[in-house]
Amino acid sequence: MATADEVLSYWFGDEPDDGRLADQRGALWWSKNATTDAEIRERFGTLVRAAGQGERDAWARTPRGRLALVILMDQFTRNIHRDTPDAFALDDRALTHALDGIETEEDRDLRPIERVFLYMPLEHAEDMAMQECSVAMFQALRDEVPAAHKQPFDVFLDFAIRHRDVIARFSRFPHRNAIIGRQSTAEELAFLEQPGSSF
Structure with a gap:
């Protein structure tokens, strides 16, 4: 199975400039692409299952190992299990690792x-509470980066705010309802008709 370094290499490549990296990897990170989903499933599917069963918890002993775990549980799950409940199955574990990394x-x-x-x-x-923390972390991150790199971090902050606003309004993400078998309210259904209502 792949190592933590191989997970990070796949996700981030080798571009040293964060601004250029965000531009170069945007399609991999944010596009819904069946080919990418299949590649991640083939290369990392077994590893995601192992991580979900706690078999890679030792990775969390280092910051980059913890990051690799979070990517497996929070990103690769969404590729491998797109539009199914399993896409969100490891979210709680990913959140625990993220909070531990922030706290330390x-x-x-x-x-x-x-x-x-x-x-x-x-x-x-x-x-x-997690949404407010998210916005605070992305705001601080945006404020820290050099002016030349702020554009992609402005976008990351905007998305954090948009996610926070959806939770403030509905206490959940309406676009997940159909996937995980939740009944949508009339207000949620109307919201889902709007462009950009799904992430």
Whole structure:
């Protein structure tokens, strides 16, 4: 099975400039692409299952190992199990690792672009306190990066705010309802008709 370094290499490549990296990897990170989903499933599916069973918890002994765990549980699950309940099955474990990394300040040992993905489980949480924490972390991150790199971090902050606002309004993400078998309210159904209502 792949190592933590191989997970990070796949996700981030080798571009040293965070601004250019965000541009180069945007399609991998944010696009819904069946080919990418299949590649991640083939390369990392067994590893995601192992991590979900606690078999890679030792990775959390280092900041980058913890980051790799979070990517497996919070990002790769969404590729491998897209549009199924299993896409969210490891969210709680990813959130625990993210919060541990923040509490111990291990996040400070990561590059800004890497911290984006350590913080992502907060943004994915259907919990208002976690959403407020998410916005605070992405705001601080945006404020820290050099002016030349702020554009992608402005976008990351905007998405954190948009996620927070959905939870403030509905206490959950309506676009997940059909996937996990929750009944949508009339207000949620109307919201889902709006462009950009799903992430």
